Amino acid sequence: MVVDDHPMWRDAVARDLREHGYDVVATASSVREAVDRAKATSPDLVLMDMNLPDGNGTDATTAIRAVFDDVKILVLSASSERTDVLDAVRAGASGYLLKSAGAEELLTAVHDTAQGRAVFTPELAGLVLAELRGREREESPDPTAVLTPRETEVLRMVAKGLASKQIATRLGLSHRTVDNHIASTLRKLQLGNRVELTRFALENGLD
Incomplete structure (x- = not known):
């Protein structure tokens, strides 16, 4: 027409x-x-x-x-x-x-x-x-919006290749607390491991 x-x-x-x-x-x-x-x-x-x-x-x-x-x-x-x-x-x-x-x-x-x-x-x-x-x-919703500020902070350090003990030292947290933050972040973002977590952080500019 x-x-x-x-x-x-x-x-x-x-x-x-x-x-x-x-x-x-x-x-x-x-x-x-x-x-x-x-x-x-x-x-x-x-x-x-x-x-x-x-x-x-x-x-x-x-x-x-x-x-x-x-x-x-x-x-x-x-x-x-x-x-x-x-x-x-x-x-x-x-x-x-x-x-x-x-x-x-x-x-x-x-x-x-x-x-x-x-x-x-x-x-x-x-x-x-x-x-x-x-x-x-x-x-497009911000995929990191589900994370707390502390979880985002830990995620940035994971993306830099820091181990849990190094992150704990830098943030003044216990090793267990850092691991709990990482586990919570994996669950919220539906990721399987730290490798996927690092990739996610890099793709979303959190490095």
Whole structure:
């Protein structure tokens, strides 16, 4: 389905797609039309403009994906504004292509999107990657959050290769107390031994 409020552009894109073997099941010029026609035709892929008379491509993307969570949506817009790009990605767009792209680039983008690949105009790719990495960091819980400050301190020393007796001396603790902290840390992190514990510490910047 092709969604764009400019009839000449919308019809030209639909025509190019048909000429290259794609079945264009519908076209739409507004958020309301896009949602209604998506429900009626169940498209596999939607080419979505960002600026629509009754809203924007983000609104339409959110509404369509609420009904069809597996539909692929490729934004095709004249806007390269950071907020537009990131809002589209957050709404579930599979890619974002500027209208300055040539016909061959558009067809390649449609093909790649249909195959499940993320497609972004080169100058926007870095922006999107940074956003996704930031989102991953926000969504990934800190695996060390379950540890007490003392357990974290002991873990850092284990990562440096110190034995329990050396750790006990440095921290002014008994050998048994250090071993208890290590055992508790292994249990909380669901690790099997000091080797795995050391690897965990290194991977999480606790060395």
